[in-house]
Amino acid sequence: MIIIMKGSASLREKTAVISWVEEHDCKANIFEGVEHMVIGVIGDGRPLNREQARMMSGVERVVPVLKPFKVASREFKPTNTQFPLGDCIVGGDDFVIMAGPCSVESRSQILETAHAVKEAGAHILRGGAFKPRSSPYSFQGLGEEGLQYLKEASEQTGMPVVTEVMEPALVPLVTQYADILQIGARNMQNYALLHAVGRSQHPVLLKRGMSSLIEEWLMCAEYILSHGNTRVMLCERGIRTFEKYTRNTFDINAIAVAKHLSHLPVIADPSHATGKWEYVASASRASVAAGADGVIIEVHPKPDEAWSDGRQSLKPERFAKLVTQMRAIAESVDRRIPEVSPKPDPILLPA
Numbered sequence: 046m047i048i049i050m051k052g053s054a055s056l057r058e059k060t061a062v063i064s065w066v067e068e069h070d071c072k073a074n075i076f077e078g079v080e081h082m083v084i085g086v087i088g089d090g091r092p093l094n095r096e097q098a099r100m101m102s103g104v105e106r107v108v109p110v111l112k113p114f115k116v117a118s119r120e121f122k123p124t125n126t127q128f129p130l131g132d133c134i135v136g137g138d139d140f141v142i143m144a145g146p147c148s149v150e151s152r153s154q155i156l157e158t159a160h161a162v163k164e165a166g167a168h169i170l171r172g173g174a175f176k177p178r179s180s181p182y183s184f185q186g187l188g189e190e191g192l193q194y195l196k197e198a199s200e201q202t203g204m205p206v207v208t209e210v211m212e213p214a215l216v217p218l219v220t221q222y223a224d225i226l227q228i229g230a231r232n233m234q235n236y237a238l239l240h241a242v243g244r245s246q247h248p249v250l251l252k253r254g255m256s257s258l259i260e261e262w263l264m265c266a267e268y269i270l271s272h273g274n275t276r277v278m279l280c281e282r283g284i285r286t287f288e289k290y291t292r293n294t295f296d297i298n299a300i301a302v303a304k305h306l307s308h309l310p311v312i313a314d315p316s317h318a319t320g321k322w323e324y325v326a327s328a329s330r331a332s333v334a335a336g337a338d339g340v341i342i343e344v345h346p347k348p349d350e351a352w353s354d355g356r357q358s359l360k361p362e363r364f365a366k367l368v369t370q371m372r373a374i375a376e377s378v379d380r381r382i383p384e385v386s387p388k389p390d391p392i393l394l395p396a
């Protein structure tokens with residue numbers, strides 16, 4: 046259940062309610078809103094006396110949370126979660142654009158792509174250094190070397206980096222280089238990994254599992270949030286259906302549903318959702334109109350030569366045109382795509 050304190054509740058009243066929750070072997074998850082303090086009661090499933098909570102001094106109302114996810118729910122936090130990412134505030138009016146290759150292949154490839162996507166208007170650089178491949182014989186990523194190239198590209202362009210982390214033991218390494226940790230679709234329900242990224246307190250991009258229900262996806266976000274890590278973004282990347290023409294079926298409904306059920310920002314991944322570059326622009330434009338908080342798009346200077354996901358990668362020129370189109374659509378739904386700030390020139394020290 047969720048306990049909403051009166052706007053006028055005193056510190057003593059708030060503390061008394063928190064102590065009451067803890068005395069009943071529950072965790073009090075506190076959210077300080079602009080007007081009210083909201084206390085999310087996280088227990089082990091045993092019922093708590095709601096009437097008793099309602100009668101406590103300073104309590105305005107008590108709302109039962111019938112959904113299995115609590116902290117991720119809009120009931121727990123009615124206002125959108127917002128946090129700064131590079132030149133944007135994700136979850137607010139800004140529409141965030143993340144772009145880059147599927148995999149980091151070499152220093153020159155990631156630097157060239159990073160400059161091209163920045164020039165086109167991207168805010169965040171994507172690129173995989175640890176790749177979850179269906180075949181063990183496919184390219185598995187450059188590992189730490191790839192992370193080093195991403196960091197260099199980030200320093201040159203000023204763009205924060207999002208990259209996938211595949212196992213708990215690698216979380217400390219990846220957090221040294223990356224600004225946002227991506228949990229891939231194949232790892233959505235890797236609970237040890239969810240705990241590890243939750244503990245890291247780093248921003249997380251949580252992809253929806255390829256055959257997962259929206260509720261299961263939100264339950265996974267709940268694992269990360271349960272560590273007090275509030276900077277979680279949900280990512281709809283298409284689900285597996287009977288349709289084989291596209292790689293996945295883009296569940297555009299999921300954007301509106303997730304925004305309705307949860308306060309967390311929702312990012313769309315039109316590249317993996319369609320699997321073919323010629324449909325990426327349509328799905329991206331639709332994502333803006335559907336109310337997503339951003340997109341993550343695969344871009345490669347030479348898609349035909351890409352080591353992974355070349356079939357769904359846009360060339361930089363097409364990506365630049367798409368950003369212009371998304372900008373126009375964003376305005377019509379009261380969103381804005383912030384202009385990217387130029388990277389300041391290095392400070393030249395006097396000789």
Ligand code: PEP
Binds near residue numbers: 228230252282314
């Ligand atoms: C990726 O972002 O390159 C990736 C592997 O995505 P997903 O986990 O959605 O398949």
Ligand code: MN
Binds near residue numbers: 147343
């Ligand atoms: Mn990919």
